[in-house]
Amino acid sequence: MQFHLNGFKPGDPHLVDAAGSAIPHTDAVPAQVDVLIVGSGPAGLTLAAQLAAFPDIRTCIVEQKDGPLQLGQADGIACRTMEMFEAFEFSERVLKEACWINEVTFWKPDEKEPQRIVRHGRVQDTEDGLSEFPHVVLNQARVHDFYLDLMRNGPSRLEPHYARRFVDLSVERGGDYPVTVRLERTDAAHAGAQEMVRARYVVGCDGARSAVRKSIGRQLVGDSANQAWGVMDLLAVTDFPDIRYKAAVQSAAGNLLVIPREGGYLVRLYVEMDKLGDEERVANRGITLEHLIAAAQRILHPYTLEVKEVPWWSVYEIGQRICDKYDEVPARAADLPRVFIAGDACHTHSPKAGQGMNFSMQDTFNLGWKLAAVLRGQCAPQLLHTYSGERQAVAQQLIDFDREWAKMFSDRAKQVGGGDAEGVDPREFQKYFERHGRFTAGLGTQYRPSVITGEAAHQKLASGFVIGTRFHSAPVVRITDAKPVHLGHVGKADGRWRLYAFAGANDYADASGGVRALCRFLEESPDSPVRKYTRAGQDVDAVFDLRAIFQQPHRALAIESMPALLLPRKGRHGLRDYEKVFSVDARSDIFDLRGVNRGQGALVVVRPDQYVAHVLPLSAHRALADFLAGFMLPA
Numbered sequence: 001m002q003f004h005l006n007g008f009k010p011g012d013p014h015l016v017d018a019a020g021s022a023i024p025h026t027d028a029v030p031a032q033v034d035v036l037i038v039g040s041g042p043a044g045l046t047l048a049a050q051l052a053a054f055p056d057i058r059t060c061i062v063e064q065k066d067g068p069l070q071l072g073q074a075d076g077i078a079c080r081t082m083e084m085f086e087a088f089e090f091s092e093r094v095l096k097e098a099c100w101i102n103e104v105t106f107w108k109p110d111e112k113e114p115q116r117i118v119r120h121g122r123v124q125d126t127e128d129g130l131s132e133f134p135h136v137v138l139n140q141a142r143v144h145d146f147y148l149d150l151m152r153n154g155p156s157r158l159e160p161h162y163a164r165r166f167v168d169l170s171v172e173r174g175g176d177y178p179v180t181v182r183l184e185r186t187d188a189a190h191a192g193a194q195e196m197v198r199a200r201y202v203v204g205c206d207g208a209r210s211a212v213r214k215s216i217g218r219q220l221v222g223d224s225a226n227q228a229w230g231v232m233d234l235l236a237v238t239d240f241p242d243i244r245y246k247a248a249v250q251s252a253a254g255n256l257l258v259i260p261r262e263g264g265y266l267v268r269l270y271v272e273m274d275k276l277g278d279e280e281r282v283a284n285r286g287i288t289l290e291h292l293i294a295a296a297q298r299i300l301h302p303y304t305l306e307v308k309e310v311p312w313w314s315v316y317e318i319g320q321r322i323c324d325k326y327d328e329v330p331a332r333a334a335d336l337p338r339v340f341i342a343g344d345a346c347h348t349h350s351p352k353a354g355q356g357m358n359f360s361m362q363d364t365f366n367l368g369w370k371l372a373a374v375l376r377g378q379c380a381p382q383l384l385h386t387y388s389g390e391r392q393a394v395a396q397q398l399i400d401f402d403r404e405w406a407k408m409f410s411d412r413a414k415q416v417g418g419g420d421a422e423g424v425d426p427r428e429f430q431k432y433f434e435r436h437g438r439f440t441a442g443l444g445t446q447y448r449p450s451v452i453t454g455e456a457a458h459q460k461l462a463s464g465f466v467i468g469t470r471f472h473s474a475p476v477v478r479i480t481d482a483k484p485v486h487l488g489h490v491g492k493a494d495g496r497w498r499l500y501a502f503a504g505a506n507d508y509a510d511a512s513g514g515v516r517a518l519c520r521f522l523e524e525s526p527d528s529p530v531r532k533y534t535r536a537g538q539d540v541d542a543v544f545d546l547r548a549i550f551q552q553p554h555r556a557l558a559i560e561s562m563p564a565l566l567l568p569r570k571g572r573h574g575l576r577d578y579e580k581v582f583s584v585d586a587r588s589d590i591f592d593l594r595g596v597n598r599g600q601g602a603l604v605v606v607r608p609d610q611y612v613a614h615v616l617p618l619s620a621h622r623a624l625a626d627f628l629a630g631f632m633l634p635a
Helices: 040-050 077-086 090-096 140-153 211-215 289-299 358-373 379-410 427-437 514-524 529-533 621-629
Strands: 033-038 059-062 099-103 101-110 117-124 136-138 166-171 178-187 194-204 221-238 246-251 256-261 267-274 305-322 339-341 475-478 483-486 497-502 544-549 581-584 601-607 612-616
Touching: 033 040, 033 178, 033 358, 040 140, 059 475, 077 090, 077 358, 090 140, 099 256, 101 427, 117 246, 117 427, 166 211, 194 211, 194 246, 194 358, 211 339, 221 289, 246 289, 246 427, 256 289, 267 289, 267 497, 289 305, 305 379, 305 621, 339 379, 339 544, 358 379, 379 427, 514 529, 514 544, 514 621, 529 621, 612 621
Parallel strands: 033 059, 033 194, 101 246, 194 339, 497 544, 544 581
Antiparallel strands: 099 136, 101 117, 166 178, 178 194, 221 267, 221 305, 246 256, 256 267, 475 483, 475 581, 497 601, 601 612
């Protein structure tokens, strides 16, 4: 973490100075905003936290509840989400509080005594090397707390406006604030009072029953598995030996999923309940907490479960539904989008794969930097078409995976070697889990080629940095202080593009090519993206953050011999940034780990949401300039 750039400031470095343009939080919502976010769930707060980093963007977030969430429903935090939390600089807080999921155990009916369950398998929760972060479990409300802290400590001093119900909106093409939103206050002191907000953009993060979605004529389409499930958080006494593991239990009495929770004592159980009729809703069954507990006790036989306290429980029906588009613009229409939906407002699936909260946050991490780039004049508004195009396609892939996963989880266990052909083989169930570990880790996303995602013509130069997937971090050593760091962790949620220049074998000594030639192009050429898209008065890395990684050990590299662009002078004092140059970590060489060509090196271009946009030769200066010119606006 870097601070003191613009002068020494004592105290907590996470509490940054309020920007002069920051609007003090008042009881009334502002009359005009750049972005109005409806809903302060995970998707809404991710977007708000991203936009809060830009004090020149006026953002307002409204929530129907009376205050911050106290007890959340979502709990699983995927590896990919932890990588995103690192970009927001609160991953360490999550890791300290959360329960880490390290292994998964699998249980099935005992072949000799089918009414009893026995453990038949154990696997790592995520394969080695998939991410530098683990899969963890933490109350959703704590994640909200971390986002709220980040927002109120940021330069915008952003805080939600609670007790506001979204009523409707209208869009009038043209004008600076084309979207008009009507809100109704629900707090006792102002109940029924209406407020009007005019916005440049509106984002509906208001859940599966989204009023914003309905206001733009979109609907969730899909089907239900006609299977009721219950979920409950317990403080309980049990002799089930895997109560602190994630455990998938298939029994003759039904199926159950154990999720250990933070704190060492709390545990969540997902419990299979009744089959539903074709038109039947789970609410019609009158399922009670006692029903859930009794079902869990039957499934865990011969082990006992003595429930002491239930902080939260619910029942639901499995279903997978998705919108065909995530904005208000009809397909093939030329209009630019002004209203977006995200999270459960545009896709719902079962909680078994733990992707509800995680996938929703990735929606708005994708959208946030794009809105910021357009509002700040860095990118053309057409960029906003890529949000629906990218996120709807990958959500459909998740829906397809979840449909099969949920079906297997709800099927009864087939007796291996028995005559019954019905049900799912417990061994196949375990294999399916292992085979699709990337999805459950949140790493199944790959964006297709587009204006912001290049073709794979040079993918072989860095085969482990797959274009369209998230930048897969690896250890390196910072040469100015010999500190081992993770390269991907330099990519913070600040709206900047990252240019990772992996030097070829002879680059360090070659003054005419490789990294040095790239730096000369970026510093001097009239076609340089740094020169074209960075405004006067901004730091040289305000739009493009260039980092170089050399193959030599750090002691063989001299910082004073590096090009000026890798030692930029920044801030009001013109201080040098000493954190741009890295060497390989001998214990885990990033060139080997990520398949980077040692002879030629490679330039890996990474978007502000940490996804690889392009892989190019270091000498492909024109290709880099042409790619960025496809969507960026000259300063």
